[in-house]
Amino acid sequence: MTGGAGFIGANLCRALAARPEVEKIRVLDDLSSGDLTNLDGVEVDFVMGSILDAELLTDLMADTTTVVHLAARPSVPRSLADPLASHSVNATGTLHVLEACRATRPHVVLASSSSVYGNCQEPHKHEDLPTRPLSPYGASKLATEAYGLAYAESFDLPVLPFRFFNVYGPMQAAGHAYAAVIPTFVSMALRGRPVPIYGDGNQARDFTYVGSLTEVLVDAAVRRVTSPTPVNLAFGTRITLRHLKDALGMVLGRPVEPAFLPPRIGEIQESQASPHLLRRLFPSVCPTPLEDGLRMTVAWFENSATADPGLQLDAHI
Structure with a gap:
């Protein structure tokens, strides 16, 4: 898992550790926005490092069966202050992760964002809507999911891109x-x-409690769910x-x-969000x-x- 010491990642580590199907959890995090204390009491193999380190990523993929890619430079205001930094981590960093996955072909779950929709006037954002991000952050997350789906088509990589909505x-x-x-x-x-x-x-x-989100992510990882399109991860x-x-x-x-x-x-x-595709793929989830x-x-x-x-x-x- 990339970004596993962050807010969502640490909650996900706890949820994964409770599942008997999960044998080992490895976390890659540079602690730029995460905190190692978030993982207190959770049995993980922690690796301090960056998703921009291609050699490290290649080494970590050798025995990995599923990658949950959460590492990112978050925040719209932060991306307005430094667009290049957001692109480097969110777009280029994702490309490094996907490239490292090509040889061993693990199942890849990607975190994108509702910000890709921009100020679309549709009352519920469904996955077929045009994407018009209003910020460099939104554009960088659109690149995240686009690269993921391109690698699925080009290299037969099993990929599931999620669009998160205001997780708390x-x-x-x-x-x-x-x-x-x-x-x-x-x-x-x-x-x-x-x-x-x-x-x-x-x-x-569309505020989404982190426990509901991690329930979906765990199920996606255990069942190795894929999708040819991004999937909203929120409940409308x-x-x-x-x-x-x-x-x-x-x-x-x-x-x-x-x-x-x-x-x-x-x-x-x-x-x-329009949650129809989410509910079709994960019918048992309850917000x-x-x-x-x-x-x-x-x-x-x-x-x-x-x-x-x-x-x-x-x-x-």
């Missing part, structure tokens, strides 16, 4: 400038501070930032105040309700030191 949950860091919206909201609210909302708060997202929920703020208040048992800020460049107004996911996320924050008092107001959604 335990171990998602809040204490940096490009934090995602839910950990930022939770961290601020737990300290009694207003939560930052860029724009009017009516922008809507529509949650505005105003509703999210109120739902968090219900979980905390007190109102959460907003701090409205100017809208940001590259931000999408509506992002909900976690928002309130339950928020409750588990809040509990993790309350038991950790992640709620950084120095958090900057630049949450990425």
Whole structure:
């Protein structure tokens, strides 16, 4: 697994370790955005390194049967600040991973993003829609899935590209400038501070609890599921930032105040998935309700030191 010390990767390692079919978990991570403490208590073979190291990747593929490629340089604002760095990790890095897989042909699960759809006006984004990313991050994730599908066609590599939609949950860091919206909201609210909302708060997202996402990823890895097209990994929920703020208040048992800020460049107004293809491939998966996911996320924050008092107001959604 690449990026296994990150938020999603560490949750996935725990889910994989609980499956008897999984004999060994190897994690490759350069810890640029992950944290080794996320893997505390999980039996993994950790390798410190970069997906830009082609020789290292080739060595690691020798006895690998499935690759879950999560390593990335996340965040739309971060990609606006440094587009070349986002391309290098997300596009070129993915190409290095796929090239290393050519000889041994492991099953490859790739993480793309809903940002590839751009500001499409369709109420639910289905996989046949045109892709029009609005940011360098979105463009780099489109390259991720395009290269994956090209290698499937060109080299008969078994590939499954997923498009993630606003994943949240335990171990998602809040204490940096490009934090995602839910950990930022939770961290601020737990300290009694207003939560930052860029724009009017009516922008809507399809928030996916990390436990639901890892359930799908584990099933995909165990059954070696492939697809000739990208697959949305979200469940079609529509949650505005105003509703999210109120739902968090219900979980905390007190109102959460907003701090409205100017809208940001590259931000999408509506992002909900059409889950039909996902449900066809994974009919048994059941999404976690928002309130339950928020409750588990809040509990993790309350038991950790992640709620950084120095958090900057630049949450990425």
